[in-house]
Amino acid sequence: TMATESSSSSSSSSMKDAFTKYADYLNNQNDKRERIVKASRDITIHSKKVIFQVHRMSKGNREEVLQKAEKDLAAVTNQFVSRLVKELGGTDFWKLRRAYSPGIQEYVEAATFCKFCRTGTLLNLDEMNATLFPLSDPSLEPLQINVLDYLLGLADLTGELMRLAIGRISDGELEFAQKICKFVRDIYRELTLVVPSMDDSNDMKTKMDTMLQSVMKIENACFSVHVRGSEYMPLLGSEDPTSFILGVPNVDI
Amino acid sequence: TMATESSSSSSSSSMKDAFTKYADYLNNQNDKRERIVKASRDITIHSKKVIFQVHRMSKGNREEVLQKAEKDLAAVTNQFVSRLVKELGGTDFWKLRRAYSPGIQEYVEAATFCKFCRTGTLLNLDEMNATLFPLSDPSLEPLQINVLDYLLGLADLTGELMRLAIGRISDGELEFAQKICKFVRDIYRELTLVVPSMDDSNDMKTKMDTMLQSVMKIENACFSVHVRGSEYMPLLGSEDPTSFILGVPNVDI
Amino acid sequence: PPLEKQFEDFRAQLEESGTLRERIRAVVMEIESTTRLIQASLLLVHQSRSTPEVLEKPKAQIAVLKELYNRLAGIVGESPGLYYRYHGDWRTETQTVVSLLGFMHWLETGALLLHTEAEEKLGLSGLEFALDVEDYLVGICFMSNELPRYVVNQVTAGDYDCPRKVMMFLTDLHAAFRLLNLRNDFLRKKFDGMKYDLRRVEEVYYDVKIRGLAANGDSVERPAAQGQP
Amino acid sequence: PPLEKQFEDFRAQLEESGTLRERIRAVVMEIESTTRLIQASLLLVHQSRSTPEVLEKPKAQIAVLKELYNRLAGIVGESPGLYYRYHGDWRTETQTVVSLLGFMHWLETGALLLHTEAEEKLGLSGLEFALDVEDYLVGICFMSNELPRYVVNQVTAGDYDCPRKVMMFLTDLHAAFRLLNLRNDFLRKKFDGMKYDLRRVEEVYYDVKIRGLAANGDSVERPAAQGQP
Amino acid sequence: PPLEKQFEDFRAQLEESGTLRERIRAVVMEIESTTRLIQASLLLVHQSRSTPEVLEKPKAQIAVLKELYNRLAGIVGESPGLYYRYHGDWRTETQTVVSLLGFMHWLETGALLLHTEAEEKLGLSGLEFALDVEDYLVGICFMSNELPRYVVNQVTAGDYDCPRKVMMFLTDLHAAFRLLNLRNDFLRKKFDGMKYDLRRVEEVYYDVKIRGLAANGDSVERPAAQGQP
Amino acid sequence: PPLEKQFEDFRAQLEESGTLRERIRAVVMEIESTTRLIQASLLLVHQSRSTPEVLEKPKAQIAVLKELYNRLAGIVGESPGLYYRYHGDWRTETQTVVSLLGFMHWLETGALLLHTEAEEKLGLSGLEFALDVEDYLVGICFMSNELPRYVVNQVTAGDYDCPRKVMMFLTDLHAAFRLLNLRNDFLRKKFDGMKYDLRRVEEVYYDVKIRGLAANGDSVERPAAQGQP
Amino acid sequence: PPLEKQFEDFRAQLEESGTLRERIRAVVMEIESTTRLIQASLLLVHQSRSTPEVLEKPKAQIAVLKELYNRLAGIVGESPGLYYRYHGDWRTETQTVVSLLGFMHWLETGALLLHTEAEEKLGLSGLEFALDVEDYLVGICFMSNELPRYVVNQVTAGDYDCPRKVMMFLTDLHAAFRLLNLRNDFLRKKFDGMKYDLRRVEEVYYDVKIRGLAANGDSVERPAAQGQP
Amino acid sequence: PPLEKQFEDFRAQLEESGTLRERIRAVVMEIESTTRLIQASLLLVHQSRSTPEVLEKPKAQIAVLKELYNRLAGIVGESPGLYYRYHGDWRTETQTVVSLLGFMHWLETGALLLHTEAEEKLGLSGLEFALDVEDYLVGICFMSNELPRYVVNQVTAGDYDCPRKVMMFLTDLHAAFRLLNLRNDFLRKKFDGMKYDLRRVEEVYYDVKIRGLAANGDSVERPAAQGQP
Ligand SMILES: [Mn+2]
Ligand SMILES: [Mn+2]
Incomplete structure (x- = not known):
């Protein structure tokens, strides 16, 4: 009626033009977001598989397992992360962060997990980001993992390290377990100082609680091996109680 | 060590064979689920667009708008629902329901919305399911939308109908608004009797509350038009107060 | 050791970004208090004062807003690409700004304030810091x-x-x-x-x-x- | 009218499925109480009774379980393809059943009860109603x-x-x-x-x-x- | 031994009380489904049907409710003094019943349904099982x-x-x-x-x-x- | 030992403060029930009774409130500096008191009850126990x-x-x-x-x-x- | 009018039941503080004091508990049939009482405190007010x-x-x-x-x-x- | 007019109190970041470093805390009687401070840090601003x-x-x-x-x-x- 009649006027049509532009903008943005969510889901699912592969490690098959994990990780990078990088097309890193953050966090978890098992050290953010450079069209700004996603991924890493440590103790690799314990404690301590400056620290605060639980689970496992080992220390005349752990005592007692 | 040594025995290797089978099974299942989640997301996003298209309806452009909406809906069916149907491959309809249910619900919402605007009637589940038959390889059992997803989608439909009714009143289509009101009331009443028998009725119970809110919003809008129209009824000697609504009175008063 | 070194860097970065955020917030608080002044003046429109009279005061504040957005754009512009990292810090206030500018514009012209016009009024045209x-x-x-x-x-x-x-x-x-x-x-x-x-x-x-x-x-x-x- | 008609149908369908579910639950409750009997008997294994002696009673219950799963398979089999619709209704109990069968099997043979062996013990081999x-x-x-x-x-x-x-x-x-x-x-x-x-x-x-x-x-x-x- | 004897007794008691509760729940479920029918019929009052016409169906259900409360009172009456032990089992449903009876009564008479009138309608007058x-x-x-x-x-x-x-x-x-x-x-x-x-x-x-x-x-x-x- | 000594002291302190709090709460409960009386009387204003007639009863209660606040001030005044420690205990009720006094005052005079006037009505002028x-x-x-x-x-x-x-x-x-x-x-x-x-x-x-x-x-x-x- | 009359009655009933509940709670609070005393004494059992020595003090408190339960039974007994209406008010505390009596009994005799023995210790044998x-x-x-x-x-x-x-x-x-x-x-x-x-x-x-x-x-x-x- | 006058006064008061609160918060944020440093250093106690070595760093921070509490006491002391009004602003942080001081004290002496000792360490002895x-x-x-x-x-x-x-x-x-x-x-x-x-x-x-x-x-x-x- 009235409204309909009047909408042919010039003011109304300029409004329509403008809103058509806004509509295009919103449609593009939403489509892009959706593609990125999907790319992120793929990264997540394949990173999880890498993590499982690492957990297959035993004393005997370490090299073999790690090599496969590293190969799989490289595949995640080249296939799935690179697709995310392409979908982003060098822009909107912060605007669409929520759409890809879960995938990137899981990817950080997988990559740092592999690296720690290989070298016992932390894979740095800079090193990770260096591997992302070649994925990008050189004319575009490359996706760089931001500190926040890196730290959130690191927080989850400690959960996997805890699982690993419990398994390693079973396999007699107590030294490795102690190394993990120290590593996780170091990360936890460093994070206590970093967390309050993080952009949205609430997520991270609950992760810190879980992390402390993980640390304590490892500590309790080490404690229990230790007191058990200590029990016969005098009996055995050994000065290193840590050699008396399960799996090791093929020595007759 | 011990464990590693002994794992070459026959019992252990039959265990390994069995678990390799389980692993394959789980991997396939998870991959399939992931593909279906993605197909469902696509259905959701495109069904939402159909719903928006229907909301563009005004008194003057009804036919045009609805035709486009119906065309878009057909595209959703043929492109995205059919992909879901293919990914399912005629199996696991209930097992993977949670992975595709959100998309199917939104699809029900869009399809019933179009149909109501076209005919003022409810698109039946059987009619919907009939359109899914051709999407399937004839050798496979076709995906059939189940009652639960249909009802959950219907519950959301009432929210869209409420928005539509408010808009129609503005456009002077009071009769259409009253038709919507009756339709939504009917659905609400029928659902009150059906909800308690639904498999997991908790979701649905909150949807029922929202639905009642929607009904009351339409009723309040009709009330307000009515009392306004009634005010001058005696003055004008008209017996139909409902003709005195906004947009209509091009008649000089 | 590299681990400590990296976390030192992180802390430095995050603290820097925290400082940036505080500078942003300081400007945003000024924006907010300017919008309150505008709002208070515009309220008189409900008390049947003549429109030009009512608009006089709030229109004068647009220049203030422009200046503030200029400062905001300057601060955010120091770190290219980070607009959306800090977006949440000025989001609500900017929405209010748009609603007030839009209302004043409509009172004056009877027309809708377009996105480009809003950017213009806030002096953002052509800047990297755009109006979302x-x-x-x-x-x-x-x-x-x-x-x-x-x-x-x-x-x-x-x-x-x-x-x-x-x-x-x-x-x-x-x-x-x-x-x-x-x-x-x-x-x-x-x-x-x-x-x-x-x-x-x-x-x-x-x-x-x-x-x-x-x-x-x-x-x-x-x-x-x-x-x- | 078609709307009422359709909802009548739905109600009928859902009520039918509700009835089915109740029949399922009745069987599942029997399964549950059988597992309790088994559990109670197996507890004696912790009190250093000899294994064969301990196993005697619970092994006799496997036949009961088999019969119950047969009934369950029968009920669920009436509606082909709906296994996973009602899966939640026997899930927990079946996990317990597996754990008990597995423990008994291990006590007897020292080996892991495989998935196929578990299905066999429950008489599910070859049925549509499989062990998830x-x-x-x-x-x-x-x-x-x-x-x-x-x-x-x-x-x-x-x-x-x-x-x-x-x-x-x-x-x-x-x-x-x-x-x-x-x-x-x-x-x-x-x-x-x-x-x-x-x-x-x-x-x-x-x-x-x-x-x-x-x-x-x-x-x-x-x-x-x-x-x- | 006294310990076992005691627990045998408890088992009997708990089972008895469990059975009672199940019987109560069965009746309450019927009450609940009757209230749903009434509710659905009463919804038509919003669609400008004439009040007597609308009330016809739900009023017929009052007799059903009466019968159900009679059964409930019978079951609970078997164990004197335990009304409040099981009260929670029919509480919510009874509140709904009162609200529906009250609404129908008001539609018919324009007056509040009194507590005694509600009890009467449910056939509870003079029974030990009262309306809380x-x-x-x-x-x-x-x-x-x-x-x-x-x-x-x-x-x-x-x-x-x-x-x-x-x-x-x-x-x-x-x-x-x-x-x-x-x-x-x-x-x-x-x-x-x-x-x-x-x-x-x-x-x-x-x-x-x-x-x-x-x-x-x-x-x-x-x-x-x-x-x- | 100092540890036990310290905890003995704490116990005394905590109990004293617990007792004080209970005394405060007792008065606050009386204030609350007085506000209910006032509220019930004031409700008649919505039923088109004449204002002076409606105000008669609630105005009489102001004296009661005054007396109660006097007692409250007395109790809290025993521990100087602790007003805000216990503030939460009378906060809500006092806000209600102000709203009622303010409404009555407006009904009578058409003007806003000022803070000082509210304190006066409650007999708090000049006391350490002020109206926050x-x-x-x-x-x-x-x-x-x-x-x-x-x-x-x-x-x-x-x-x-x-x-x-x-x-x-x-x-x-x-x-x-x-x-x-x-x-x-x-x-x-x-x-x-x-x-x-x-x-x-x-x-x-x-x-x-x-x-x-x-x-x-x-x-x-x-x-x-x-x-x- | 019947409506007001009815609500007058309700008021009386609700107040009566409110008063009863307060009396119950007062006794329950005493029970609770007695259990704390017992708990504090029993803690010494973990510090390797001899059992008889540890038990001396808490056993003396059983008489206090008995007296309190006697009062509680008296209050609740005034309204026959309402035991379970107020049950929630002493439930938690009574469970604690049983756990303490049971622990003391076990320390003394090595046997489980039976239900009848617990009732006896609390002086409830033969009363309508039983131990649930x-x-x-x-x-x-x-x-x-x-x-x-x-x-x-x-x-x-x-x-x-x-x-x-x-x-x-x-x-x-x-x-x-x-x-x-x-x-x-x-x-x-x-x-x-x-x-x-x-x-x-x-x-x-x-x-x-x-x-x-x-x-x-x-x-x-x-x-x-x-x-x- | 008195109404505007009153609100002018309120504005001044609220702003003053807002400013005070901001000053308090600024100090509390510094306290918080000091406690984080202490916490991070104390974590090393779990890595078998020798106690004196571990304590060195965090002990040095106690002086910082003392200075900060001194400033806090100064700010709060400006408004006598308002300690508990702003108490919530430093409550959590102070509890953490006590826990850290207490842990360090115990590591050093094996004894509990007493309340007076805690106040002493924070330089609060004899001040009106006490440790709650x-x-x-x-x-x-x-x-x-x-x-x-x-x-x-x-x-x-x-x-x-x-x-x-x-x-x-x-x-x-x-x-x-x-x-x-x-x-x-x-x-x-x-x-x-x-x-x-x-x-x-x-x-x-x-x-x-x-x-x-x-x-x-x-x-x-x-x-x-x-x-x-
Ligand atoms: Mn993980
Ligand atoms: Mn919707």
Whole structure:
């Protein structure tokens, strides 16, 4: 009626033009977001598989397992992360962060997990980001993992390290377990100082609680091996109680 | 060590064979689920667009708008629902329901919305399911939308109908608004009797509350038009107060 | 050791970004208190003061806003690409700014303040620091929420032509919004609210019309855009 | 009218499915009470009764379970393709069933009850109503949770060879589970628990070994599968 | 031994009480499904059907309810003194029953259904199994929640006298509730809601009155209590 | 040992403070039940009784409140500096007291009850135990929430001049509150509610005005402050 | 009018029941503070004081409890049939009472405190006010939760026979509980906890046994029931 | 007019109090970041570094805290009687401060940091700005939460006497807390947690003792209080 009649006027049509532009903008943005969510889901699912592969490690098959994990990780990078990088097309890193953050966090978890098992050290953010450079069209700004996603991924890493440590103790690799314990404690301590400056620290605060639980689970496992080992220390005349752990005592007692 | 040594025995290797089978099974299942989640997301996003298209309806452009909406809906069916149907491959309809249910619900919402605007009637589940038959390889059992997803989608439909009714009143289509009101009331009443028998009725119970809110919003809008129209009824000697609504009175008063 | 070194770096980076954020917030607080001044002045529009008189004070504040957004753009511009990292810090306030600018603009011209016009008024044209489209749209919805109250008070004060003008403006605006495909989010909810604003204005128009109070009962044509609506 | 008609149909369908569900639940409650009987009998294994003696009663109950699952399969089989619609109704109970069958099987043979063997024991081989693989795996994890307690009580009762056997069994089982790619879900959590079971059993083995109590201190070879472990 | 003897006794007691509870629940489920039928029929009152026509069906269900409460009273009466032990099992449903009976009664007579009348309708007069006073009061609050919607739809259907009647009814009811010294509990919260019902009804009455639509525009006096509203 | 000694001291302190708190609560409960009496009497204002008649009873209760606050001040005054330690115990009730005193005062004089006047009425002038300013302000917001309902019912009862008076009062009050720089807290939220009260009152004034019912249709000038509104 | 009359009656009823509840609560608070005294005294059992010495003080408090339950029974007995209406008011405290009585009894006799014995100790034998069976059972579960700690501390203090005794007691208790068909409720959950208590005690017994510390290393036979454990 | 005058006054007051609060918060944020530094340094105590070495850094921070509390006391002291008005602003942080001071003190001396000692360390002795007793007690509870982890790691590092010392310390502390009659509040909940800390430490002591690792295996007598644990 009235409204309909009047909408042919010039003011109304300029409004329509403008809103058509806004509509295009919103449609593009939403489509892009959706593609990125999907790319992120793929990264997540394949990173999880890498993590499982690492957990297959035993004393005997370490090299073999790690090599496969590293190969799989490289595949995640080249296939799935690179697709995310392409979908982003060098822009909107912060605007669409929520759409890809879960995938990137899981990817950080997988990559740092592999690296720690290989070298016992932390894979740095800079090193990770260096591997992302070649994925990008050189004319575009490359996706760089931001500190926040890196730290959130690191927080989850400690959960996997805890699982690993419990398994390693079973396999007699107590030294490795102690190394993990120290590593996780170091990360936890460093994070206590970093967390309050993080952009949205609430997520991270609950992760810190879980992390402390993980640390304590490892500590309790080490404690229990230790007191058990200590029990016969005098009996055995050994000065290193840590050699008396399960799996090791093929020595007759 | 011990464990590693002994794992070459026959019992252990039959265990390994069995678990390799389980692993394959789980991997396939998870991959399939992931593909279906993605197909469902696509259905959701495109069904939402159909719903928006229907909301563009005004008194003057009804036919045009609805035709486009119906065309878009057909595209959703043929492109995205059919992909879901293919990914399912005629199996696991209930097992993977949670992975595709959100998309199917939104699809029900869009399809019933179009149909109501076209005919003022409810698109039946059987009619919907009939359109899914051709999407399937004839050798496979076709995906059939189940009652639960249909009802959950219907519950959301009432929210869209409420928005539509408010808009129609503005456009002077009071009769259409009253038709919507009756339709939504009917659905609400029928659902009150059906909800308690639904498999997991908790979701649905909150949807029922929202639905009642929607009904009351339409009723309040009709009330307000009515009392306004009634005010001058005696003055004008008209017996139909409902003709005195906004947009209509091009008649000089 | 490299681990400590890296975390030292992180802490430095995050603290730097924290400092940046505090500088942003300081400007945003000034923006907020400027919008309060504008709001307080604009409230007089409901008390049937003449529009030009009412607009005088708040219009003077636009320059202040421009200056503040300029500072904001400067601060955020120091770190290219980080606009959306800190977006949440000025989002709400900017939506309010848009709603006020939009309302003033409409009072003056009877037309909708377009996105580009809003950017211009805030001195953002051509800057990397742009006005986010969704913020603009939410702001316009907020502006729409003010109109029913305005119409009611104008009629009370005897301006019987106001409802028609506002109704036509809102009808067009509503139709324009329907072009958008909104996700189920904040903006969609705000847009739903606009429907109720429109209905309320139509009701007032009807009240006026049916009593023969409408200034120009036989014409519902769109008037040429003039000064005050 | 068609609308009412359709909803009438829905109500009929849903009520029918409700009735089906009640029939399912009735059987499941019997399954549950059978598992309690088995559990109560098996508890005696912790009180150092001889294994064959302990197993006598619960083994007799397997036939009961078989009969019940047969009935369940019959009911669910009436509506082809709906297994997973009602799956939640027998899930937990079936996991418990698997854990008990698995424990008894291990007590008897020293070997893991495989998925196919579990289906066989429940008379499900070849039926459409199969044993869900995840339920089987969760059940096996539950079984593992019982082993540390068993080992502790066996040692207390003087059976010093038990820890070694259990340890080797659990080590293999744990290695087998690692072949799986688990999502972050219930099963993964249960599997994490298995790690602790393994560690506890190792500790007991160590306690026994270090005191020279282990029956056969020089041999950690896997024994040929014999009857009672 | 006394320990086993004692637990044998407990088992018997717990099973007996479990059986009782199941019997109670079976009846309560029937009550619940009867209230759903009544509710669904009563919803038609909002669609401008004539009151007697609408009431026909649900009134027929009162006999069903009566029969069910009779059974419930019989079951609970077997164990004297245990009414409040199982009270929670029928509490919610009974509150709904009261709200529906109260609404029907008001539609028919324009008066509040008294506690004794409610008991009578349910055939509980003189039984040990009484209608708990708090349940009755909560039910009445639930009934009040239905009235604003009813008034709105009645006015839309052209009954302009309805708001006044409902307003006076609710004002009296609200005043009566104020006599009670409610502690801070569930009932208190429900009663607080009644204030909003009254407010909404007053607003509707205002809308009708100011437009001169109220049947008896010059009088807000309390009319002599008559039959049907 | 010092440890035990210290905890002995703590026990004494905690018990003393517990006792004090109980004494405070006892008085606060009496205050609360007095406010209920006042509220119940004031409700009659919505039923078009004459204001002086309605005010008679609640005004008599002010003396009771005064006495109670005197006791409260006495108890709290025993521990200087601890007013804010126990503030939470009388906070809500005092806000209600202010809202009721403010409403009665406005009904009588048409003016806002000032903070000092509120203290005077409660006999707190000059005492260390003062009326917290934020509690006063929240109470005034609560009072504002009652006004739309009052206006609606007055118009229904035929008092067409009421909306104008209330509108002007609320406009002034709202403007005065805008002077305050409220942080994002409880008070801010309550103040935001006042905006809706004002809007609703404006709407009622509009309804009355457009129908030519307003007593003095041509003037929205501020009237000279007179006694009763 | 009947409406007001009815609400007058309700007011009286609600107030009466409110008063009753307050009287109940007053007694329950005394019960609660008596249980604290007992708890504090019993804590010394963990510090390897001799049992008779530790029990002296708390046993004296049983008379106090008896007196309090007598008063409680008196109050509740005034309203026959309402035991379960107010049951929630003393439920938790009574469960604690049972757990303490049960622990003391076990410390003295090595046997389980039976339900009838508990009622006797509280002077409830033959009264209408009985000890609810579920409360008794929950209380016994709470008692079981204390035993692992007791065993750990006893072993630390050199009493190596304690684990065996406690293990046998808990094994029997656990088996007795298994006879009950517990539904999925609070009691079921508490009983599930008992399994962990038993497991922990078994582990301690294992630790003692494997180190040859158990007093009677060669015998896990059930000893004839003797006095103090 | 008095209304505007009053609100002008309020504005001034609210702004003054807002400014005060901001100054308080600025100091509290510094306190918070100091406690983080202390916390991070103290974490090294779990990595078997020698106590004096670990304590060096955090002890240096105590002077910083002292300075900050001095500033805080200065700010709050400007408005006598308002300590508890702003108490919530430093409450949590102060509880953390107490827990850290308490832990360091215990590491150094083996004794509980008394309330007066805590005030002394923070330079509050004799000031009007005191350390609230409940904050002190909550802080001590937080400290207790750290002890089980400390004991576990000390034993792993070979210090077998640590569990006994901690157990005796915690037993005494727990007994002292029991003297307090805590209401059902935050402090009560924290104290309930201390029971679990004690239980865990007892278990660790048991683990060490049963393996003959405890330094002084035959004696659980309370040693004469000596310096460092
Ligand atoms: Mn992970
Ligand atoms: Mn929707």
